[in-house]
Amino acid sequence: MNGPPIDALSDLPGVGAWQWVPGPGRATLLVAAPTPSIAERTNPRADQPFADEVRSASAAGDAAVAGAKLSDFPQLTRLLDDVALLTMARVLHRARLFHDGARHDTGQVLDALGTAPRHAWIVRRWLNTLVAEDRLQYDPRTGRYHDLVAPDRVRYARARRELDEARRGLGYPPSMTRFFLATAERLPALLRDEAGVQELLFPDGCTDTAEGNYRDNLPSRWANHAAAAMIASGTRGKRGPLRILEVGAGVGATTRAVLDALVDTEVDYLFTDVSRFFLASARTLLDDRPGLRVALFDVNLPPAGPNFTPGSRDVILAANVLHNARHIGRALAALRELLGPGGLLVLVESCREHYQALTSMYLLMSPSADEERWFTDLRAGQDRVFLTAAEWADQLDAAGFDPLPVLPAKGHQLADAGQRVIVGRVRSDTRRPDPALVAATLAARLPPADRPERVHAVDRIISASFIATMGEPR
Numbered sequence: 284m285n286g287p288p289i290d291a292l293s294d295l296p297g298v299g300a301w302q303w304v305p306g307p308g309r310a311t312l313l314v315a316a317p318t319p320s321i322a323e324r325t326n327p328r329a330d331q332p333f334a335d336e337v338r339s340a341s342a343a344g345d346a347a348v349a350g351a352k353l354s355d356f357p358q359l360t361r362l363l364d365d366v367a368l369l370t371m372a373r374v375l376h377r378a379r380l381f382h383d384g385a386r387h388d389t390g391q392v393l394d395a396l397g398t399a400p401r402h403a404w405i406v407r408r409w410l411n412t413l414v415a416e417d418r419l420q421y422d423p424r425t426g427r428y429h430d431l432v433a434p435d436r437v438r439y440a441r442a443r444r445e446l447d448e449a450r451r452g453l454g455y456p457p458s459m460t461r462f463f464l465a466t467a468e469r470l471p472a473l474l475r476d477e478a479g480v481q482e483l484l485f486p487d488g489c490t491d492t493a494e495g496n497y498r499d500n501l502p503s504r505w506a507n508h509a510a511a512a513m514i515a516s517g518t519r520g521k522r523g524p525l526r527i528l529e530v531g532a533g534v535g536a537t538t539r540a541v542l543d544a545l546v547d548t549e550v551d552y553l554f555t556d557v558s559r560f561f562l563a564s565a566r567t568l569l570d571d572r573p574g575l576r577v578a579l580f581d582v583n584l585p586p587a588g589p590n591f592t593p594g595s596r597d598v599i600l601a602a603n604v605l606h607n608a609r610h611i612g613r614a615l616a617a618l619r620e621l622l623g624p625g626g627l628l629v630l631v632e633s634c635r636e637h638y639q640a641l642t643s644m645y646l647l648m649s650p651s652a653d654e655e656r657w658f659t660d661l662r663a664g665q666d667r668v669f670l671t672a673a674e675w676a677d678q679l680d681a682a683g684f685d686p687l688p689v690l691p692a693k694g695h696q697l698a699d700a701g702q703r704v705i706v707g708r709v710r711s712d713t714r715r716p717d718p719a720l721v722a723a724t725l726a727a728r729l730p731p732a733d734r735p736e737r738v739h740a741v742d743r744i745i746s747a748s749f750i751a752t753m754g755e756p757r
Contacts, residue, residue, distance in 0.1 A: 291728040297716035300744040303735070304610045305659055307583060311613050312725075312735035314716045315744050333687050333708070336516040340704065341690055343512030343544075344505040344697075348454075351501055353696035355452055360637065360700070362449035363463075366442045367638035368416055369434040370467045371409045378471070381419075381431035388426050399476040401649045404657075404666040406474065408641055411666075454500040458492040466643040473646050480646045490534045490564060496644070497603060498536035502702035506631045507537045507602070509690050509704045511544035514598050517627050517706075524551040526597045528621065530580055531604025532556050535568055537631060541600065542572055549573075553590055555580035582608045585737050586617055594623045602631035606668050607648065610660045615682035616739035619709060626709045628684060634672045635701025663747045672703050679707035681743040683715070715740035 292301055292312075299317030303310050378395045380387055387395070389407060398406050410428055413419035418432040434442075447460045465483045472478040484492050497503055518525055525548055532538050532554045542552070552575045554565045562577040569575050578590050582605060599618050608614035618628060648668050650657045657663075661674065670678065676686040684707025691698045718738040725734050 288729060288733060291725060291733075295716070295724055296720050297714075298721060302612070302744045302746065304613045305656060306609075306613075306736065309732075309734070309736035311585075311610075312721070312738045313612060313616060313741050313744060314718070314721055314738060315741050316714045316716055318743075333517065333706075336513055337688055337690065339516045340509040340513040341692065341695075344509035344691060344704075347504045347508035348501050348697070351454065352452075353501070356501065356696060356700060359449040359452040362442075362445050363453075364638040366446045366449075366463070366467075367640075367642045368413065368418060369439050369442050370470065370642045371413060371638075372418055372431055372434050373439060373467075374470050374474075375409075375431055376433040381429060381433075384429065386422070386425070386427040386429040388428070392428070396471065397475045399474065399652070401652055401654070402474050402476070402646065405641060405645050405649065407666050408645075412638060412641065454504065455496070456491060456494075456499055459496065459500075462492045463639065463643055466646075470642060476652070480643065484647070485560075488560075493534045494536055497534060498539075502697055502700035503536065503631075505691065505697050506702045506704050507540040508544075510537060510600065510602065510629050510631050511540040513629055513690075513704065513706055514541055514600065514627065515544040515548070517708075518548075518597060521597060524549045524574060526551045526595065526623075528553045528555065528580075528591075528596045528599045530555055530582060530599060530601040530618070531607070532565065532602075533561050533604070535561075535565055537600065537602035538565070538569065542569070542575075550575075552576070553578055553596075557581045582614045586621060591621060593620050596621050596626060597623060598627045598629065600629045603633065605630055606632060606670065609656070609658055611670065611678050612660060612682060612741065612745055613739065615678060615684070616741050617737070619683050620739065622709050624709060624711050628679070628707045628709075630675065630705040632675060632703055632705055633669050633701045634675070634703045635699070636667070636669060637701065660747050661745060669701075672705065675703075675705045678745065679705070681741060681745050682707075683710050683713065683740075683742045684708060685710050710742065713742050715742065 295301070295314065297316055298314045300315045302313040304313060374396070375381065375392070380392060380395050389410065392410065393403050393406055396406060410419065413431070414421045414428070419428055420430040421428050443464065446463060450460045462483055466473065466480060469478050469483070473480060498507060514527070525545065527541070527550060529538060529552070533556060535554070538554060554562070554569070554575060554577045556562060557579065559579065562579070565577050580586070599622060605611065605614060622628065645668070662668070672689045676689065679686045687706040687708070690704040718740050722738045
């Protein structure tokens with residue numbers, strides 16, 4: 284079905300607002316009750332019972348980076364950004380764009396680079412970023428770019444040497460320097476989809492580089508240990524096995540910190556990812572821990588099977604993965620249903636764009652070549668992947684969670700790094716429509732092919748301005 288059946292969705296029982304969310308299969312329907320008062324919808328002091336847990340998590344993060352010179356972090360990050368800016372300009376210059384006063388619009392730049400449609404958003408981000416950094420000019424009257432500041436060889440060579448200094452100071456392993464330089468050299472082929480970043484990130488199946496990106500650097504180390512401490516302290520006193528679902532566990536960078544924090548706790552830990560590659564790796568790295576199981580799970584598909592029954596989890600952990608959800612509200616609603624009363628959702632998310640990612644890791648975040656749509660939530664049409672910390676808190680609140688303070692707190696030396704721990708606990712005292720009753724009503728109004736695949740009840744609908752189709756200018 285191409286659009287929402289507006290007539291069929293009118294006068295649904297207990298529904299005051301709804302959102303029809305396209306999916307890879309049939310759509311999902313989000314429904315909310317008539318708008319409640321703020322007093323009904325949320326407890327303004329919801330974070331107070333978790334004040335001790337928040338302090339404990341922050342202390343654990345600080346302990347994990349003790350001894351590091353955090354005051355150098357902004358300067359070192361800027362070195363990485365400078366290398367990325369020079370790399371973007373170098374690729375454009377080598378494609379003979381903007382030579383001799385030439386002016387080009389976005390479409391001409393994409394054509395000159397031979398950019399695959401799914402990566403076009405990255406090049407658009409390059410152009411906007413270079414303009415913002417005063418390294419490229421833009422004429423809004425004509426929609427054309429001009430006067431690129433092309434990097435000279437000496438400056439580019441010096442920046443490449445400084446890259447390793449920044450890498451070392453930020454806590455990345457040497458393999459990250461090799462990865463950044465390899466992606467920079469192969470960017471034209473990567474943009475054309477003639478090569479894949481996965482080959483560079485996991486050379487010969489080795490996960491060292493990925494572990495450096497998600498575990499070893501200072502912001503990730505802080506966030507992983509803070510998230511682990513939040514889970515440990517926030518579930519203290521829980522009787523029976525602690526039922527944890529980790530979504531998109533990847534190389535297990537956060538998993539190990541959590542299991543270390545729960546070393547004396549009986550756990551039923553379900554390690555999941557969309558790729559069997561990571562499940563095999565998890566069995567090798569973590570197989571000696573009792574209570575650990577593995578399973579496939581995709582945040583963009585409805586949870587299904589005996590591992591994913593409603594109310595079956597005490598904690599859901601999602602580290603550096605939930606931004607991949609095509610619709611954040613739908614993903615959060617599905618995860619909330621898997622949690623029991625008072626359950627915790629613990630996210631680790633990047634809330635700031637780093638230029639270096641625009642020449643490396645972002646290529647992993649582009650949609651697949653056969654996707655008709657990309658993001659269908661508040662990010663639609665914006666050429667961005669990440670949400671801000673405030674947007675995450677709003678999304679948690681709308682989905683039915685009481686958001687806790689985001690960590691590291693404002694003013695912390697690593698707060699501007701962008702890697703944040705975002706936590707919500709299930710809100711239980713809110714009126715919501717009955718999804719089963721809504722589904723039954725729609726079954727009487729619509730043929731099977733036109734019905735939503737799932738109905739999720741949420742506390743509030745966050746509308747998207749429009750839905751972008753891949754390949755169209757946005």
